[in-house]
Amino acid sequence: MKQQLTVIKIGGNIIDNPTELTQFLSDFSKIEGYKVLVHGGGKSATKMAQSVGLTPKMVDGRRITDAPMLDIAVMIYAGQINKNVVAELQANGTNAVGFTGADGNLILSEKRNHPTIDYGFVGDVKKINTPLLQKLIELDITPVFCAITHDKNGQLLNTNADTIASELAIGLSEVFEVTLNYCFEKPGVLYDAEDDSSVIAQIDSPLYAKLKDEGAIHSGMIPKLDNCFNSLSKGVQKIKIGHHKMLKNADAVCTTIQL
Template sequence: MIVLKVGGNVINNPATLHEGLDYFSGLLEPAVLVHGGGRRASQVITEMGREPVMVDGRRVTDRATLEIVTMVYAGLLNKDLVAQLQSRGTNAIGLSGADGNAVLAEKRPVGAIDYGFAGDVTAVNASLLDALLRLGLRPVICPITHDRRGQLLNTNADTIANETATALARLEHPVNLQYCFELPGVLTDVNDPGSVIPVLTPETYAEYRSSGKIAGGMVPKLDNAFAALRAGVREVAIGNIAALRAGGGTRIRLA
């Protein structure tokens, strides 16, 4: 199985998005799509007269912001992606975390920063996803989860992708996790597309982090990648569609 996560920069670029959906539709393996869309959400928040608040790449989600991101993620973006996949002959089904208890979460505890209605994943309903895949459907999961007590939560899409891949691996499926974004891979120099790191291990990752060559939003993405491998996911790759299609990008390995 393949779990493909596409980020907001891919979704916001029509040409890149079409390329990504073509790739997903052409996969021969059972596949799950997890999508973000933070840039589109920030645009709508601004258009509605509010100011998006981000801390270390994470959105601070007050009640009004939660309503907006739910509309954008679970409504506009999710259903648009499903419709575009249907036009390619891929029988997709859109899901929020609340649908079929697909993704359960708990509200993040208040620490140094109060992230509001941000959710930390507690469980993924792998049996539901497995059943949908066996029916020939391809789940498309947005980053809105719930806590089983009636509260929706805004949850990081990279984390949902990691937890989804891990949950499916526990059902003894060989699972590959792919993070698709706008760059050809993890770079040592963000201004040089040719500086792709072909393979990252825990040791080399620590070295690149200590030197500052890997920083910012790439850190939680890679932390998720290594966590997925330790939990039984077979392979993790990071790159743009061209790189993933060619078997390139950055491959994450434990050794």
């Protein structure tokens, strides 16, 4: 029987709030069994870019990553955020190791080749190095991934953190029974974005299609849920979306996704 493994993705709302981050990392350390953390970037890359005179460009909610912006992303995501998270997890007794996709060739990507938009140094995940990742996890290492990958030709690439979480969950589901948790600022997927009490407890494929038709689910939530259904169809056992307090309280409101 496969062993349980939990992949948890946290976003900028936790990264940008030191008190929230400390609480989360303490809760994360108490989760039993194998686990993997994936973190987004938060606002510090944008702040750092501004302080050195760069103007971040966005298209369709995605950062256009030119060479100077990639440099900042690598510094902030792989350096500042990743290593401080690792140090704090170590203080909590979790044997964390921080990774980009370049480390151990754990996440191989290819530079996005879009017909009309030049995204710059943005990578789409091609392959997870499941055999090495499994060995590291079985050494009781807790991998902490930032949203930087590589192309195996020496180029680092900025990559969507939600996608990294789902691709890692898919890759690891070959050898573990994987639960994927997306933690964000809301208590779950909301029927009415303005009403935090409108959490949808369960979403399956037919309901997802209906909610998109009704316009209840739109913009940033669509790629997130597309990732979820993709992950479930490729072997991930269970996906939960909600506030990170769902991790320590099994009764907390959240959204569970199933096929």
